[in-house]
Amino acid sequence: MPMAPPPDFDTLTIADIARLADSDRLPPVERWNPTHCGDSEMRIARDGTWFHQGSPIGRAAMVKAFSRILRREGDGGYVLVTPVEKLDIAVEDAPFLAVEMKRDGEGEAATLAFRLNTGDLVTASAEHPLRFEETADGPRPYLHVRGTIGAGLEALVTRALYYDLAEIALSGSGDTPGVWSAGAFFPLAA
Known part of the structure; x- marks a missing residue:
């Protein structure tokens, strides 16, 4: 099922934004602790561009999906995590x-x-x-x-x-x- 396009930020009220943010349920990545599996070969550049194997990820829906399973580890590193795997991802500044x-x-x-x-x-x-x-x-x-x-x-x-x-x-x-x-x-x- 395709993801719905995001609402137009300019037309949202602050109350709309708060309601949408509260209704957005993220996966419980903080409870998932699978064995480390390696490197995702992904990088988030300083300008916010996501890369895989050196090429920019052009599909916004893919970036959004990956961003939902992103977690920061206790050592300051970043991982993409699911219930069954954990892969390192390089982050140049902020994700x-x-x-x-x-x-x-x-x-x-x-x-x-x-x-x-x-x-x-x-x-x-x-x-x-x-x-x-x-x-x-x-x-x-x-x-x-x-x-x-x-x-x-x-x-x-x-x-x-x-x-x-x-x-x-x-x-x-x-x-x-x-x-x-x-x-x-x-x-x-x-």
């Missing part, structure tokens, strides 16, 4: 890319929702925090997607969305520049 953002409300009452390159929807909150890492290339914002905070899967927020976040942060009235979403405050500086 996901936040490519669109929608904002509802202002200040402490604001909610920020993101669409990932896989079509997944995530609302920044205490359960899905934003963090900002200082690098030689400038700040890099990340959004926690799933798994344990600090050891789970994250999305790199695109540079364009970072500028939107920075504009929101700098327009605030507090002493520390940052953004609010779903009752949680995320300081812009690391």
